[in-house]
Amino acid sequence: MQRLVLASILFLAAASNAFGQVAVQDPWVRATVPQQKVTGAFMQLTASRDTRLVEARSPVAQVVEIHEMAMSGNVMKMGAVSGIDLPAGRRVELKPGGYHVMLIDLKRQIRDGDVVPITLVFESKDKKRETVEVKAHARALSGRM
Ligand SMILES: [Cu+2]
Secondary structure (H helix, E strand, O other), X not given: OHHHHHHHHHHHHHHHHHHOOEEEEEXXXXXXXXXXXXXXXXXXXXXXOOXXXXXXXXXXXXXXXXXXXXXXXXXXXXEEOOOEEEOOOOEEEEOOOOOXXXXXXXXXXXXXXXXXXXXXXXXXXXXXXXXXXXXXXXXXXXXXX
């Protein structure tokens, strides 16, 4: 009996691992002022197996892109990337000044405290796709971006 219980626990652990490949921690969105048409979403991603963030969607924006911000000479530049590699077991941070999810052509103002749904699409090396829904909390923070 004891052994049977243990076996089913192990099975459950394996099953949840197989389905939830990517853990998303602390998703948040920078709140906007009226008329502002773009903002960024940030979070920490940890994949249990090698995968790649290839797409993001959100009902609050017409267009959602994956962006990278990096120094080019003395200038901070931002641009779309085709995806972000997530090596197994390594936490990858999307943060101001680095990788972020760019919400473009916002349909409404994002106020401090709002909850913004974001769908993340991951693709593994064997081209299998996994979708993860996150609820990002809007925070009003001053600063660039
Ligand atoms: Cu951007």
